[in-house]
Amino acid sequence: MNDPRITSYALGELEGPDREAFKRELAASDDLQKHLNETINLTKALGALPMPNEQLENRSALLEQCAKNQSRRRKTNILRLAVPISLAAAASLVVVALLNQAGTPAPAILAVSAPAEKSADEIVRSAPQNISLTQQEVKQPAADTRSAVVMEKAKIAKARQMGAARGAAARAATDFDGYIHYGSPIVAGSDVVVADSILTRSGEWNTEGYNAIRENAFLDVKQNPLSTFSIDVDTASYANVRRFLRNGTLPPAGAIRTEELLNYFPYNDPAPKDAAPFSVNLEVATAPWDAERLLVRIGLKGKEIPASERAPANLVFLVDVSGSMNEPNKLPLLKRSLRGLVENLSDRDRVAIVVYAGSSGLVLPPTPGTRKQDILAALDNLQSGGGTYGSAGIKLAYETARENFLKEGSNRVILCTDGDFNVGVTSQSELQKLIERERASGVFLSVLGFGTGNVKDSTMELLADKGNGNYAYIDTPNEGRKVLVEQMGGTLFTIAKDVKIQVEFNPAQVAAYRLIGYENRLLAKEDFNDDTKDAGEIGAGHTVSALYEIIPAGKKIPGALSVDPLKYQTPAPVVSGVPVSGDLLTVKLRFKQPDGDKSQLLEVALATPESIPFFDQASSDFRFAAAVAAFGMKLRASPDAGNITWDDMLRIARQSLGDDPGSYRAEFLTLIEAAKSLALEPKTDDDKSPTQP
Amino acid sequence: MMSPEEIIAHAFDRFERPLISYAKEITGDLEAARDAVQETFLRLSRQDILRLEPRLTPWLFFVCRNCALDHVRKVGRFAEDSAENERASDDPSPDASVMADEDSVRLRELVSRLPQQQRELIKLKFESGLSYKEMAEVLKTSVSTVGVQLHGALQTLRQHWNRPTHITS
Numbered sequence: 001m002n003d004p005r006i007t008s009y010a011l012g013e014l015e016g017p018d019r020e021a022f023k024r025e026l027a028a029s030d031d032l033q034k035h036l037n038e039t040i041n042l043t044k045a046l047g048a049l050p051m052p053n054e055q056l057e058n059r060s061a062l063l064e065q066c067a068k069n070q071s072r073r074r075k076t077n078i079l080r081l082a083v084p085i086s087l088a089a090a091a092s093l094v095v096v097a098l099l100n101q102a103g104t105p106a107p108a109i110l111a112v113s114a115p116a117e118k119s120a121d122e123i124v125r126s127a128p129q130n131i132s133l134t135q136q137e138v139k140q141p142a143a144d145t146r147s148a149v150v151m152e153k154a155k156i157a158k159a160r161q162m163g164a165a166r167g168a169a170a171r172a173a174t175d176f177d178g179y180i181h182y183g184s185p186i187v188a189g190s191d192v193v194v195a196d197s198i199l200t201r202s203g204e205w206n207t208e209g210y211n212a213i214r215e216n217a218f219l220d221v222k223q224n225p226l227s228t229f230s231i232d233v234d235t236a237s238y239a240n241v242r243r244f245l246r247n248g249t250l251p252p253a254g255a256i257r258t259e260e261l262l263n264y265f266p267y268n269d270p271a272p273k274d275a276a277p278f279s280v281n282l283e284v285a286t287a288p289w290d291a292e293r294l295l296v297r298i299g300l301k302g303k304e305i306p307a308s309e310r311a312p313a314n315l316v317f318l319v320d321v322s323g324s325m326n327e328p329n330k331l332p333l334l335k336r337s338l339r340g341l342v343e344n345l346s347d348r349d350r351v352a353i354v355v356y357a358g359s360s361g362l363v364l365p366p367t368p369g370t371r372k373q374d375i376l377a378a379l380d381n382l383q384s385g386g387g388t389y390g391s392a393g394i395k396l397a398y399e400t401a402r403e404n405f406l407k408e409g410s411n412r413v414i415l416c417t418d419g420d421f422n423v424g425v426t427s428q429s430e431l432q433k434l435i436e437r438e439r440a441s442g443v444f445l446s447v448l449g450f451g452t453g454n455v456k457d458s459t460m461e462l463l464a465d466k467g468n469g470n471y472a473y474i475d476t477p478n479e480g481r482k483v484l485v486e487q488m489g490g491t492l493f494t495i496a497k498d499v500k501i502q503v504e505f506n507p508a509q510v511a512a513y514r515l516i517g518y519e520n521r522l523l524a525k526e527d528f529n530d531d532t533k534d535a536g537e538i539g540a541g542h543t544v545s546a547l548y549e550i551i552p553a554g555k556k557i558p559g560a561l562s563v564d565p566l567k568y569q570t571p572a573p574v575v576s577g578v579p580v581s582g583d584l585l586t587v588k589l590r591f592k593q594p595d596g597d598k599s600q601l602l603e604v605a606l607a608t609p610e611s612i613p614f615f616d617q618a619s620s621d622f623r624f625a626a627a628v629a630a631f632g633m634k635l636r637a638s639p640d641a642g643n644i645t646w647d648d649m650l651r652i653a654r655q656s657l658g659d660d661p662g663s664y665r666a667e668f669l670t671l672i673e674a675a676k677s678l679a680l681e682p683k684t685d686d687d688k689s690p691t692q693p
Numbered sequence: 694m695m696s697p698e699e700i701i702a703h704a705f706d707r708f709e710r711p712l713i714s715y716a717k718e719i720t721g722d723l724e725a726a727r728d729a730v731q732e733t734f735l736r737l738s739r740q741d742i743l744r745l746e747p748r749l750t751p752w753l754f755f756v757c758r759n760c761a762l763d764h765v766r767k768v769g770r771f772a773e774d775s776a777e778n779e780r781a782s783d784d785p786s787p788d789a790s791v792m793a794d795e796d797s798v799r800l801r802e803l804v805s806r807l808p809q810q811q812r813e814l815i816k817l818k819f820e821s822g823l824s825y826k827e828m829a830e831v832l833k834t835s836v837s838t839v840g841v842q843l844h845g846a847l848q849t850l851r852q853h854w855n856r857p858t859h860i861t862s
Contacts (some may be wrong), residue, residue: 004837004844011818013825013840042851045800046819054713056727063705066738067698073739074697430747459695 006032010039012396044361051323213254213519215638218512218549220557221505227513228502228528230521230535231300231544232257234461235483236449236473238264241635242667243475245674251635258517258632259546265628265664267543267621269301277496278302278538280587282606285618287549288626288652289642294550294612297622298503298587302495305540310493312348312409314366318397319382320417322357326384329475330451334416335379337448337480342376344485345369348409352400353378356393366404394434401443410493410594411443412469418451419460435467442595444494444537448483449473461520468497468537486662487541496591498535498599501546502528503587508580509608512551514640516629528590531599538591547629549640550584584608623656624665631668635675646676697742704749705734711821712757718816719761719809725768729760750823751830758813758831803850811846818843 005022008014014022026032056062219227237260244251272279281299288295317338325331342351346369353364353375364378397413405411435445445467447460464471472483500523505513515522527533538544551557589602615623627649633641634649650672657665695703712733716726733756737745745752804815810832817823817831825843829836 002844002848004840007844007847008825008840011825011843038851039847042847042854043819045796045854046804046815046850049797049800049819051710051820052714052717053710054717054723054727055709056713056731058731059705059709062731062734063702066701066705066734069735069738070697070701070742073741 006036006039010036010043047357047361053323213257213636215633215636215640216515216517216519216522218514218551218558220512221507221510225507226502226504226525226528227515227548228500228523228525229515229518229546230523231499231501231538231546232259232518232521232536233263233538233542233544234260234464234471235264236461236471237261239473239475239479242671243473245671245678248678250675250678253636256632256636257520258629258636259521260517261628261632262517262545262547262625263543265624265668266661267299267301267545267625268658269299269543269621271301272303276303276602277591277593278499280589280602280604282587282604283619283622284550284584284606284609285613285622286615288615288623288648289630289644291615292551292555294552294584295615295622295626296548296550296585296606297625298501298546298548299621300499300538300542300544300589302538302540302542302544305493305495308346310346310540312346312350312406313492314350314401314404314406314409314411315492316352316354316366316397316401316413318393318413318415319353319355320357320415321355321382321384323384325418325450327451330418331382331384333474333477333480334448334450335382336477337474337484338379338416339376340481341484341488342372342379344488345372345375350404350406351375352404353382354393354397354400355382357384362396362400366400394431398434398438398443402438402441405442412446412492413438413443413467414446414448415463416448416450417460419449432463432466435463439466439468444468446492447471450475465536466534468494468534470537470539482662482664487539493540494537494594495540497537497594497596498531498533499538499544499589499591500528500533500535500599501587501589503548503585505550505585506581506583507553509553509582509584510550511553511555512557514549516547516549517632518546528588529599531592531597545625547625548585582608620656620658623652624658627653627656627672628668631672631675634679646672646679650676700742700746700749701734701738704737704753708750708753708821711816712753714820715754715813715816716757716761718812719758720764722764725764726761729757729764732760733757748827748830750821751827754817754821754823754827754831755833800850800854803853807846807849811842811849814839814843815846 005014005018009019009022009026026036234257237255237257240255241251241261244255269281270279279301281301282296283299284294284296286295287293319334321331325334345351349369350366351364351369352362352366355361355363363382364375367375367378369375394413394415397415401411401413438445445464446469447464447467449460449471450473461471472479474480474483502525503513521536523533523535583605584607586603586605589604590599591602592599615626618626630641630644630649630652634644634646650669653665653669653672660666709730712730713723713726716729717723720726720729733753736756737753740752804812807815813832814828817828823831825836825839828839828843832839
């Protein structure tokens with residue numbers, strides 16, 4: 001049978017009407033079916049052939065050279081484009097010189113920092129400081145890149161002989177020593193700066209990807225009475241921070257998302273009483289780091305849905321089984337975590353498993369929860385191997401989910417990977433578009449990250465965000481149980497989607513405010529009422545916390561904020577007789593039902609208490625959340641952390657443990673201890689002996 | 694989203710081994726294959742990465758193929774003996790347990806008997822996961838030619854594979 005369509009079909013290359021026509025022929029011919037089955041078996045065998053495990057000998061030198069070439073290439077372009085505006089360049093040179101003296105790292109590390117989408121000439125406008133580097137750079141003769149690599153090769157061979165075992169361990173320990181993202185003056189001007197390269201001081205590359213985060217600053221209520229953001233129930237940052245600390249390294253600033261630290265912990269907010277999907281709880285007290293300031297906690301608590309009442313789930317696990325997953329903290333941990341989930345499935349749930357690696361395929365067709373043994377057996381049979389790239393993996397997963405779509409249930413693809421989400425769609429933007437398209441069809445995406453060293457943190461968060469899902473990072477069996485068993489409702493069952501929060505501050509009571517965390521989740525004030533704007537989801541039983549730090553009216557706003565009074569604006573006239581509102585603020589929430597398109601509005605006002613409670617009088621949830629926020633700020637070396645010490649945090653957290661189901665809060669104490677000892681250790685650049693976890 | 698350096702590093706992680714394996718299919722020599730892959734990434738680093746990114750995969754394999762063919766042209770030796778080479782030099786990787794060893798050795802041998810272009814297609818598809826369209830770009834041919842050739846390759850393999858009798862060389 002010489003029909004190339006057989007192979008095309010087996011490889012998922014046949015699409016549209018051709019595919020339908022072929023399916024009809026297939027149904028009519030036993031012969032064709034037999035031929036197809038044989039072909040499919042063969043493609044599986046071919047896909048499972050082990051790939052020779054050959055690598056280059058001079059990998060890090062080559063990557064370093066590539067990075068140099070790339071930045072030289074861009075700088076040359078900038079110089080070419082910059083000539084006509086040399087006057088402007090001369091002016092900015094002075095600025096750069098000052099900045100460099102002010103203690104920014106050596107110029108070699110100052111790679112061009114600009115949002116990746118910008119073209120070269122935009123970079124000139126947005127980052128004039130690069131021109132000075134360019135000029136220094138151009139004076140040096142361009143070395144022959146090839147010979148530089150060859151020289152490096154010799155050096156590396158020598159180093160290898162000296163200490164063969166150093167490799168992986170040393171690399172893990174030296175990750176992230178030389179960060180320049182956060183707080184560096186050259187990045188001022190844009191809200192979120194894409195970290196241009198993760199090149200450490202020692203010149204080693206790490207392929208973990210983090211976007212730099214610029215903390216929210218204090219905003220003057222008169223200029224910005226509204227603060228708008230999307231909720232976020234992700235928790236991955238906490239597990240990731242824990243991994244760094246346990247390995248004896250302080251996490252890079254970009255990996256610390258304070259809202260994810262806050263939302264890692266369960267809080268005791270009361271469940272909603274009425275039909276609303278969640279309750280809104282507000283509390284105010286003085287800030288632990290500055291008694292002159294206030295802290296407001298907004299706590300949302302999603303409705304709990306008992307397992308017997310919750311809608312059935314149609315889950316498709318999309319599992320990365322490429323060779324890199326063959327490590328104890330990856331595939332075996334994944335299997336163990338998913339086993340816990342499967343044991344809690346109800347009879348009405350369905351589970352399918354799609355794998356991707358050298359080839360992709362459906363290893364478990366949709367199977368009802370009554371056949372747990374079959375599902376567990378399929379899980380046990382998962383093995384890593386083959387290439388790192390599977391075609392059509394994610395498409396197949398979505399297709400499987402759609403074919404078994406439960407109208408009244410939760411439909412979700414759960415991507416489990418160590419960061420190589422090369423799921424068959426080549427470019428990132430294409431992948432994002434696919435996920436957004438599928439979201440519209442009602443299939444959501446959750447992402448579970450495993451392993452270390454290659455975690456594309458920012459991308460995974462983004463994908464889950466685009467897919468109306470959550471992103472969790474699983475580094476231990478306990479974490480797997482927390483995400484997939486204890487919080488299964490929240491992880492898998494959305495009770496409200498596109499949840500946005502807008503807080504209106506009363507200028508009569510508040511001079512300035514600062515939202516702690518949620519930097520990646522800020523929305524424009526217009527987005528709040530715009531139902532086409534995507535926002536975060538809240539799952540059954542989830543708690544979401546947000547903290548605002550407030551400078552009360554009449555108190556001085558820190559100097560950097562002062563703006564001259566506007567010349568042409570007339571301040572609102574004070575109408576005598578109308579009493580000034582005693583409210584501190586009003587919280588407005590917009591959300592949609594999981595299958596709805598139109599948002600609903602909730603509004604809760606917080607009156608200014610007659611006397612503001614002292615921090616120590618606040619609820620234990622409030623105090624614990626404040627300790628976590630302080631921990632995040634301190635780890636990021638944020639100036640807003642004030643003079644709070646690690647010991648203060650320990651004390652606050654220890655006194656606010658509460659019942660602590662699951663002992664998560666107790667574990668947090670050990671992280672503060674770890675951060676404290678690492679932060680106090682003098683850091684040296686050259687001494688990088690691998691630290692044992 | 695990703696910076697050019699991140700894209701390069703990511704591409705390197707993902708394609709280093711498949712590219713070496715692919716280049717070795719052409720050169721028949723591991724060192725020459727490594728050189729070709731190194732040259733490929735150096736060339737990549739001089740490109741406008743962000744513009745290249747949507748078709749990065751075919752670009753890498755196309756350039757790597759040319760580098761490997763350059764080597765073959767210079768040395769004047771074609772990889773006729775790649776099957777022997779491969780079996781001799783391939784370390785038994787931990788992944789090998791995925792398939793019974795005998796089966797995998799036999800299948801490998803069957804593949805090594807295919808014509809050069811078909812062998813390349815098998816590598817591109819099953820080791821690197823390229824789509825028909827991407828393979829067509831790499832080999833500068835049409836999608837339908839890729840379809841016909843790959844089907845031809847699988848057809849040949851299938852006939853021997855599903856017949857458990859041993860074929861003698």
